[in-house]
Amino acid sequence: MTQQLRSREANTLSVWQVVELARHPKRPYTLDYIRRLAPDFVELKGDRMAANDPALVAGVGTWHGRTTMFMGHQKGRTLAERVGRNWGMMHPEGYRKAIRLAYQAAKFGFPIVSLIDTPGAFPGATAEERGIAAAIAAAIMAWFKVPVPVLAAVIGEGGSGGALGMGVADQVLMLENAIYSVAAPESAASIVWRDNSRKVEAAEQLQITSRDLLAMGVVEEIVPEPEGGAHLDFDAMAAALDEALWRGLQPFLAMERGALLQHRYDRYRYIDSLVGAQPHFGPKVEPK
Numbered sequence: 001m002t003q004q005l006r007s008r009e010a011n012t013l014s015v016w017q018v019v020e021l022a023r024h025p026k027r028p029y030t031l032d033y034i035r036r037l038a039p040d041f042v043e044l045k046g047d048r049m050a051a052n053d054p055a056l057v058a059g060v061g062t063w064h065g066r067t068t069m070f071m072g073h074q075k076g077r078t079l080a081e082r083v084g085r086n087w088g089m090m091h092p093e094g095y096r097k098a099i100r101l102a103y104q105a106a107k108f109g110f111p112i113v114s115l116i117d118t119p120g121a122f123p124g125a126t127a128e129e130r131g132i133a134a135a136i137a138a139a140i141m142a143w144f145k146v147p148v149p150v151l152a153a154v155i156g157e158g159g160s161g162g163a164l165g166m167g168v169a170d171q172v173l174m175l176e177n178a179i180y181s182v183a184a185p186e187s188a189a190s191i192v193w194r195d196n197s198r199k200v201e202a203a204e205q206l207q208i209t210s211r212d213l214l215a216m217g218v219v220e221e222i223v224p225e226p227e228g229g230a231h232l233d234f235d236a237m238a239a240a241l242d243e244a245l246w247r248g249l250q251p252f253l254a255m256e257r258g259a260l261l262q263h264r265y266d267r268y269r270y271i272d273s274l275v276g277a278q279p280h281f282g283p284k285v286e287p288k
Helices: 001-013 014-021 030-037 079-083 092-108 126-129 132-143 159-163 185-193 194-206 210-216 234-255 258-273
Strands: 057-061 066-073 110-118 151-161 171-175 178-183 221-223
Touching: 014 194, 030 057, 030 066, 030 110, 057 234, 066 092, 079 126, 079 221, 092 110, 092 132, 110 159, 126 132, 132 159, 151 159, 151 234, 171 194, 171 210, 171 234, 178 210, 210 221, 221 234
Parallel strands: 066 110, 110 151, 151 171, 151 178, 171 221
Antiparallel strands: 057 066
């Protein structure tokens, strides 16, 4: 199928159908990609302060002949794995682990690949007690100081600050049927209308699909998925992601440190400028 035909096919999917594909339980997860991109991957654990967060997989592997730091959310396949990995929702320890390893990568000049697939950071009381908001904020700030190339790809769900804490990068890609949003549609519907049954309506207004975000300039490239979705061909999907990431990395490998960090800063200043230009979401309030 040609890219043009695939594009037309993608446009026939409703936003909610894309949401369902992004959340498909058989969709490839971070480890499915890493094991194909870097078969010699070695996982590194712990934040060196409190604990290891299994919702985040991170470590080093050889990718195209270059040692690379990989990290990403891991949801788990079985119910036991999902409980153990907290459905890919990170605690504060996960963000501290990510930044610890990002600085480790910088020490040795390793590029970083971050794979995003989370409904959001863990919203429970234990995470709040340990400062999840502060941990995400510190991670976002720290990513702007990591002086090596950082590429991110939204491979499934990119939810709220839980995703953004792993998504500050020189270039961000999205898989064709991934979503990237300030909040899950159910959460947005509950907040705006106090009715999560309006999740489909919320999804349509949030502009969360890859084509929406590419058009706005929030992501740089859409990685096509196999016909029917990434879950139908792990190898083909990994090969497409591999090619897009490696091609995207090349310009940044040649950049001097100061220029690299300035580019990253400018990228997010541009995205910040888009916020005020977005249409109003939710119920309209008429002036009195």
